[in-house]
Amino acid sequence: MRALTRSFLLFLTLWLTLELAVRFIFVSTMEGRFDYGYHPTAGFQEVDDKVNLKRTGGRRFFPQSFQKERPKDVYRVMVIGDSVARGTSVHESYTGYLQKELLVAGIKAECLNLGLPGFGARRKDLVVQQVLKYQPSLVILHVGTTNEYEDEREWGKKESFNSPHPKNWLMRSVALRQVYGIKTEKVDGQLLPQEVRAIGSAQDAMTEQIASKDPEKQRQWTQFVEATTRESIKRLQDAGIPTLIVTQVNFEINAQQVTLDDRSISNWIGDLVSDKVLLLPMKSVFMPDQARKLFMDSAHVLPEGHRLIARSLASLLKEKGWLPLPLQK
Amino acid sequence: MSFTSWQYALFLPLVVVLYWPLPRLGRMALLLAASYFFYGLWDLRFLALLMASTGIDYFCARSMVGIREGRAKILCTTLAPIVWLGGCSFLGQSIISISPTSLIVAGIFPVLFVPMHEWIWTWSEEKRRRGFMWLSVLTNLAVLGFFKYFGFFASSLLNLLGAAGIDPGWTLPHIILPVAVSFYTFQSVAYAVDVYKGKLQPATDLLTFSAYLAFFPQLVAGPIERPAKFMPQFTQAARWEWEHLHAGLRLLLIGAFKKVFVADNCAEIANYVFHPDATPNAPWALLGILAFAFQIYGDFSGYTDLARGSARLLGINLSTNFRFPYLASGPSDFWQRWHITLSSWFRDYVYIPLGGNRCGPTRTVVNLWITMVLAGLWHGASWTFVLWGAYHALMLTAYRLIPGLGALETATTRGKRLFAISFMFVLTLFGWAIFRAQTLGGLEHWMHAMTIWTPTVPWFRAACWLFIHILPLILLQIASRHLEDESELGHLSWWSRGLIFFALFLLFASSSTSEQEFIYFQF
Numbered sequence: 001m002r003a004l005t006r007s008f009l010l011f012l013t014l015w016l017t018l019e020l021a022v023r024f025i026f027v028s029t030m031e032g033r034f035d036y037g038y039h040p041t042a043g044f045q046e047v048d049d050k051v052n053l054k055r056t057g058g059r060r061f062f063p064q065s066f067q068k069e070r071p072k073d074v075y076r077v078m079v080i081g082d083s084v085a086r087g088t089s090v091h092e093s094y095t096g097y098l099q100k101e102l103l104v105a106g107i108k109a110e111c112l113n114l115g116l117p118g119f120g121a122r123r124k125d126l127v128v129q130q131v132l133k134y135q136p137s138l139v140i141l142h143v144g145t146t147n148e149y150e151d152e153r154e155w156g157k158k159e160s161f162n163s164p165h166p167k168n169w170l171m172r173s174v175a176l177r178q179v180y181g182i183k184t185e186k187v188d189g190q191l192l193p194q195e196v197r198a199i200g201s202a203q204d205a206m207t208e209q210i211a212s213k214d215p216e217k218q219r220q221w222t223q224f225v226e227a228t229t230r231e232s233i234k235r236l237q238d239a240g241i242p243t244l245i246v247t248q249v250n251f252e253i254n255a256q257q258v259t260l261d262d263r264s265i266s267n268w269i270g271d272l273v274s275d276k277v278l279l280l281p282m283k284s285v286f287m288p289d290q291a292r293k294l295f296m297d298s299a300h301v302l303p304e305g306h307r308l309i310a311r312s313l314a315s316l317l318k319e320k321g322w323l324p325l326p327l328q329k
Numbered sequence: 330m331s332f333t334s335w336q337y338a339l340f341l342p343l344v345v346v347l348y349w350p351l352p353r354l355g356r357m358a359l360l361l362a363a364s365y366f367f368y369g370l371w372d373l374r375f376l377a378l379l380m381a382s383t384g385i386d387y388f389c390a391r392s393m394v395g396i397r398e399g400r401a402k403i404l405c406t407t408l409a410p411i412v413w414l415g416g417c418s419f420l421g422q423s424i425i426s427i428s429p430t431s432l433i434v435a436g437i438f439p440v441l442f443v444p445m446h447e448w449i450w451t452w453s454e455e456k457r458r459r460g461f462m463w464l465s466v467l468t469n470l471a472v473l474g475f476f477k478y479f480g481f482f483a484s485s486l487l488n489l490l491g492a493a494g495i496d497p498g499w500t501l502p503h504i505i506l507p508v509a510v511s512f513y514t515f516q517s518v519a520y521a522v523d524v525y526k527g528k529l530q531p532a533t534d535l536l537t538f539s540a541y542l543a544f545f546p547q548l549v550a551g552p553i554e555r556p557a558k559f560m561p562q563f564t565q566a567a568r569w570e571w572e573h574l575h576a577g578l579r580l581l582l583i584g585a586f587k588k589v590f591v592a593d594n595c596a597e598i599a600n601y602v603f604h605p606d607a608t609p610n611a612p613w614a615l616l617g618i619l620a621f622a623f624q625i626y627g628d629f630s631g632y633t634d635l636a637r638g639s640a641r642l643l644g645i646n647l648s649t650n651f652r653f654p655y656l657a658s659g660p661s662d663f664w665q666r667w668h669i670t671l672s673s674w675f676r677d678y679v680y681i682p683l684g685g686n687r688c689g690p691t692r693t694v695v696n697l698w699i700t701m702v703l704a705g706l707w708h709g710a711s712w713t714f715v716l717w718g719a720y721h722a723l724m725l726t727a728y729r730l731i732p733g734l735g736a737l738e739t740a741t742t743r744g745k746r747l748f749a750i751s752f753m754f755v756l757t758l759f760g761w762a763i764f765r766a767q768t769l770g771g772l773e774h775w776m777h778a779m780t781i782w783t784p785t786v787p788w789f790r791a792a793c794w795l796f797i798h799i800l801p802l803i804l805l806q807i808a809s810r811h812l813e814d815e816s817e818l819g820h821l822s823w824w825s826r827g828l829i830f831f832a833l834f835l836l837f838a839s840s841s842t843s844e845q846e847f848i849y850f851q852f
Contacts, residue, residue, distance in 0.1 A: 003571055008578075010827025011834070167335035176838040183839035191794035195786045196601040 018175040032057020033177055034161045036154035037116065037123045044130055051134060053114070055185075058154070062090045062113055070110075070135040075102065075324050077111040078131045080124050081142025084248060084300055086115025092303040094246075095140075097310030105314070106326030115142070120151030121228035128232045132239050138322065139241055140313070143229050144248030145263045146299055148221035218263075226268050233272050242276050242322060244313065245269060249282040251295040258288040278316060285312045330370045332635040333588055333841075340367070345642045353566035357540040360643070364543035368509065371549075373417050373425055375507035377410035377435055378476075379543060382469060384409065386517045387538045388446060389465035390524040390531035393458045403446060406535065407439035458525060465521035469514040477511065480504050481710030509549045511707060513542055515674055520556040522678060529557045537563050546639035550632050552650045552670040559647075567644025579830070580638030583816045586833040587631030587802065590840050594798040595624035598791060603765055603775065612788040614778035616795060618758050621765045623799050626654065629668065634816050649814050653806060655757065658749035659738025660724040663757065675704050694729070698722040708764070713772060717763045724756060801836055805829070 032042025035058055042057025049068050053061035070076045079085055079095040087093030095113035102109035114127055124141070131139065161168055171177050188197070229245075236243045247269055249260045260283050273279045282301075285308050286294055294305035301309070317323050330336045344363045348356055369376050384406040391398055414435050418427040449460040483501050490497055520542075523529040532538035541563045547554065567573075602609045602617025609617060630651040637647045648670050657663035664672040680700040686693040698719070705718015728734045737749045766772035808829065809815055818826050 003574075005575055006823040007826035007830060008575075010824055011830040014827070014831045015834070165335075166339055169335075170838060170841060173838075176835075179835050179839045180841070187794065187797060191790045191797075192597065193786050193791055195607075196597055196791060199597075199601045199604050199607070 015173075015175065019173055022175045022178050032059065033181055034058075034158070034171065036158040036161075037119060038126065038155065038158045040126055041130060053112070059116055061116065062086070064090065064112055066110060066112060066134070068134065070137070073108050075107050075109045075137045076135065077102075077109060077138045077140060078134070078136040079111065079113055079115060079140040079142065080127050080131065081115045081140075081246070082119045082124070082144060082147050083115065083117035084144065085140075085142035085246070086113060086117060087301075087306050088303070092306060094306040094309040094313065097307045098313050101310055101314040102323070105318075105323070107324055118147055118150035118154070120147035120149075121225045121232070122151045122155070125228050125232045125235075128235055132235065132241070136241055137324075138244060138317070139236055140244045140246060141229070141232060141236075142246045142248065143225065143265060143269065144299070145218075145222055145225050145265065146248065146250070148224060222264055225265075229269075230272065233277060237274075237276055240276075242278075244278040244280060244317070245272065246309065246313070247279070247281045247283070248299065249286070250298050251291045252298060258291055260286060260288055260291060278320060278322070280309075280312055280316055282309065285309050330367055332632065332639070333585055336370075341639055341642065348643055349569050354534075354536060356566065357536045357563065360540040360545070361536065361543060364540065364545040364548060367545040368543065368548060371508045372505070373421065374414065374427060374431065375510075377413045377431070378472065378507055378510070379513065380409045380413060381407070381435070381438055382472065382513065382517055383535075383539045383542050385442065385468050386465050386520055386542065387532065387535055389461040389521060390538075392446070392450065392461045393521075393524050394531055395454075396531070397450060400443065400447075402535075403443055404439060407442050410438060411435035462521050462525035466518050469517045469521075473510055473514045476504055476506055478706070478710050485712075512551045512553055513548060515553050515671075515707075516556070517542065519553070519674060519678060520560075523556050529560060532560065533564065544640070544645070546636040546643075546645075547647055550629070550636070551668075552633060552636065552648045553674050554648060554670065562645045569644070573641055573644050577638045577640075577642035579818065580634045580641060580816055582638075582830060582833055582837070583805070584631045584634030584636075584638055586805075586837045587627040587634060589631075590836040591627030591798055591802045592624045592631055594840055595620040595627065595795065598795055599624050599765065602778070603767075603771060605771070605774070608785055609775075609778040610781040610783060610785045610788075611779050612792075613785065614775055614781075616788060616792055617775070618762050618765070620795055622655070622758055622761050623802065625761065625764075626651070627802065630815070637816075651815060652813065653810065653815055655754055656750055657753050657757070658740065658746060659728050659734070659753055660721060660756070661728060662738060663753060664721075671704070671707070675700050675707075679703060690730075694726050697725050697729075701725065711767065712769060713763055713766050716769075716772075717760055720760050720763055724760075801832070805833070 031045075032039025033056070035042060037058035039057050039059075043054055043059030043061050045052040045054050045056075046068060051066055051068050053064045055061060055063070066076070067074075077095070077098065079093075079098075085093065085095070087095075090096045090113045093113050093115065095111045095115075099109050099111035102111070114131065116123070116127070119127070121143070128139070128141070161171070171180065233243060233245070247262055247265045249262045252259050252261055262281060262283050266281060266283070269279060269281075286305065294302055294308070296302050330340065340363075344359065348359055351359060365376055365379075368379065384403075388398055388403055388406070411432065414427050414432055417425055418432065445464065449457055449464065452460055480501060480503075483499070487497070487499060487501070520529070524531050532541065541560055544563075598620035599617050601607055602613055602620070607613075633647075633650040637649075640647045650669050652666045652669065654663060654667040657666050680696055683696040683699060684692055685696060688696075701722035702715060702718040705714045705716070705721070708714045708717070728738055737745065737752070740746050740749055762775050763772055766775055806815060808821060808825075809817055812820065818829060821829070
C-alpha cells in the first residue's frame with residue numbers, strides 16, 4: 001500500500017489547478033474579499049479609462065460606470081452614504097432624483113450612488129479616500145450614527161480573518177474563498193428568503209439591539225462618528241472638493257407623537273460648515289406629520305422622500321451658487 | 330471541542346503523530362490524556378463522573394471473574410473524583426464553580442463503594458458475580474437517571490400536583506446534563522453484562538479500561554460499541570498500515586461534508602419552520618420536516634463518520650451506525666439502518682431480556698412498546714421523545730399485526746418495494762416532526778401549519794435551495810448503494826474517487842465558516 005493513492009493525487013491536482021485558474025481568471029473579483037468593506041479599492045474596478053462600480057469585496061455598490069478622467073463639461077456628483085442614501089435603486093434614490101433635477105436645469109450632471117448598506121463612518125471614510133482619485137465636482141456625504149455597530153462587527157471579522165489564526169487556514173486558498181463567495185452570495189443570497197436567514201441571524205440582531213440601547217455605547221459611537229466625519233471632511237477640503245453633508249434623521253413614534261431625531265448630530269455638525277462645506281439636515285426636509293408617509297421604517301425613506309431630499313439639495317446648491325452654468329440650448 | 334472545529338483539526342493530527350511510535354501502554358496513556366483533555370474542554374467538573382464510572386465498572390468486572398484487587402488500589406481509584414474536583418475547586422476558582430454538594434457526593438463515593446465492594450466479596454460465588462454486575466449496572470443507570478431524568482420527572486410531578494390544586498412548595502435544583510453521559514453509561518452497562526455472561530474477559534489494567542471508556546472519537550455521541558469487539562482493539566496494539574490513513578481521511582472528509590454542507594444548511598430551513606415566531610403554511614411545513622430529516626441524518630451520520638475516521642487514524646475500527654436509513658421498507662428495517670448501535674443495544678439488553686418475541690404475541694407487543702418508549706426517552710427528557718418512541722412502537726406493532734403491512738416490508742418486487750420505501754419515508758417524516766418539535770405545543774404548531782394553504786413567504790426558491798443541499802448526499806449514496814458501509818467508496822475507480830473527494834471538499838469549504846454543534850451531543 002502506497003502512502004499517496006492515485007485518487008488523492010488527482011484530488012490535489014484538481015485543487016491546485018483550480019487555485020491557479022482562480023488566481024488568474026477571477027483576480028479582479030477577488031479584490032477585498034474577506035476584508036468586509038475595509039479594503040481601500042474593492043468595488044472600484046478600473047478597466048482602461050473607465051471605472052465600474054461592482055458588488056464585490058464587501059462593497060455592494062449598485063452597478064454603475066463612469067470615466068476615470070472626468071470630462072471637463074460634466075458636473076460629477078458622488079454620493080457617499082449607507083443604505084438610506086443608497087435607496088432601493090439608483091433611479092429612486094436621491095442621487096437619481098438629483099441627476100434628473102440637474103438635467104432638467106440644463107446641467108450635464110453625472111450623479112453616482114456610492115451608498116453601501118451597513119456602512120458607518122469608518123468605512124465611508126475609505127470610500128471618500130478612493131473617490132478623491134476621480135475628480136468629483138461635488139461630494140455629498142450622508143452622515144448618520146446607526147451603522148457603527150456593523151462597522152465594529154465587520155472590523156472584528158476582518159481582523160479575525162486576516163490574522164494567522166488556524167481557523168482561517170483553509171480560506172487562505174483563493175479557490176475555496178471563491179467557492180465560498182459563490183455559495184453565500186449567489187446560492188444563499190438569491191434563493192434563501194430573507195425571513196429564513198433572519199432566524200439564523202436573530203442572535204446578531206439581538207446583540208445589536210442590546211448595544212444600541214446602551215447609552216455609553218451610543219455616546220462612544222457618536223464621538224467616533226464625529227471624529228471620523230471631521231477627518232473625511234478635512235480630506236475633501238484638502239483636495240479642494242466642494243462637499244455637502246446630509247444628516248440622517250430617525251423617525252420615531254412615542255405615545256402617538258411623531259418625532260424626528262438626529263441622535264445629537266446637530267450638536268456638532270454645524271462646526272464643519274464653511275464656504276466649501278454645505279449642510280442639509282434631513283430634519284429640515286420633512287415635517288414630522290409627513291414622516292409617516294415618507295419612511296418605510298425608522299431610518300429608510302421611501303422614493304417620495306428621496307425625491308424631496310433631491311429637490312432640497314438642488315435648491316440649496318442653486319441658492320449657494322455652486323451649480324455650473326446650464327448648457328446652451 | 331467539536332469535530333468540525335479548527336481546534337480539533339490541530340488536536341487530532343497531534344494525537345495521531347504521537348500515538349503510533351509508542352508502545353501499547355504508552356498509547357493507552359496518551360489516549361487517556363487526550364480523551365480527558367477533549368472531554369474536559371466541555372466541562373471539567375464532569376470528568377469526575379467519568380472517573381467514578383470507570384472505577385466502579387473496572388473493579389466490578391474484575392470481581393465478577395474472581396479477581397480481587399487490593400484495597401489500597403480501590404481506595405486510590407475511588408478517591409480520584411474528589412481529588413479532581415478539589416483540585417478544580419482550589420486551582421480553577423475563577424473559571425469554574427464546584428458546588429459543595431458535588432464535593433460531598435464525590436467524598437462519600439469511596440466511603441460507600443469500598444465497604445460495599447468488601448461486603449459483596451463475602452457472598453457466595455454466583456451471588457457475588459450477580460451482585461457486582463447489578464452494582465455496576467445500577468450505578469450507571471442511577472447516574473443517567475439522576476442527571477438526565479430527575480428534573481423531567483420531578484417537574485412533571487409538580488405539574489400534575491399543580492393541576493390537582495396541590496402546591497408542595499418544592500424548589501427543583503437546576504441539574505446540568507453532562508455531555509456524553511447517555512453514551513458512556515450504555516457502553517458501561519454492556520461491558521458489565523457481557524463480562525457477567527462470560528462473553529468477554531475484563532480489562533487487565535485500569536489504564537486500558539480508562540482509555541477504552543473515555544476514547545475521545547466515540548465518547549461524546551457514540552457509536553455505542555460492543556465490548557467484545559471494541560475492547561480487544563485496546564488490549565492488542567494495532568500495527569501501522571497506510572490503509573488506516575487513507576480510510577481515516579476518507580471518513581473524515583465524508584463526515585465533514587455531511588455535517589457542514591448537508592446538516593448545517595438544512596438546519597436553516599428546519600429552524601425557520603419550527604421557530605415559535607414563524608407562521609409557515611403547508612408547503613413550508615413540508616419543507617421544514619424534509620429539511621430536518623436530512624439535517625438530523627447528515628448531522629448524526631456525519632458525526633459517526635468523523636468519529637470512525639478519527640478512530641481509524643489510530644488503528645481502531647468503530648462500528649457502522651447508519652446504512653441508508655431512508656431506504657427502509659418498514660419500521661423494523663428502519664431500526665436496522667438508523668443508529669444501528671443504539672437499536673442493537675436496546676434489542677440485546679432490553680428487548681431480549683424482557684422475553685423478546687418468545688412469549689407470545691401480546692407479550693411481544695408489550696416488550697416492543699417498553700423498548701421503544703425507553704429508546705425514545707433515551708434521546709431526551711421530554712414528552713415529545715416519549716411520544717416519538719411510542720410512535721415507532723405503534724408502527725412496529727402495526728407492521729407486525731396487520732398482514733398487508735408486514736408483507737409490504739418484506740416485498741421483493743420492484744414496484745412494491747418502491748411503494749414500501751416511499752410509504753415508510755412519509756411515516757418517518759411524521760416521526761421527525763414529533764422529534765423536532767421539542768414541545769407538544771411545537772408539534773401542534775407544525776400540524777396546524779400543515780392545514781394552512783394561504784400564501785405566506787414564497788417557498789419555491791427555498792425548495793430549490795434545499796434540493797441543492799440534499800442532492801450531493803443522494804448522489805454520494807447512489808455511488809455506494811450496494812455496499813454495507815454507506816461511506817465506503819473502495820469499489821469505485823481511482824479517478825471517480827478523486828473526483829468525488831474533490832467535489833465533497835469544495836462543498837464542505839463552501840459552507841465551512843459557521844460552526845454548529847452536533848444534535849446528538851445533547852443526548
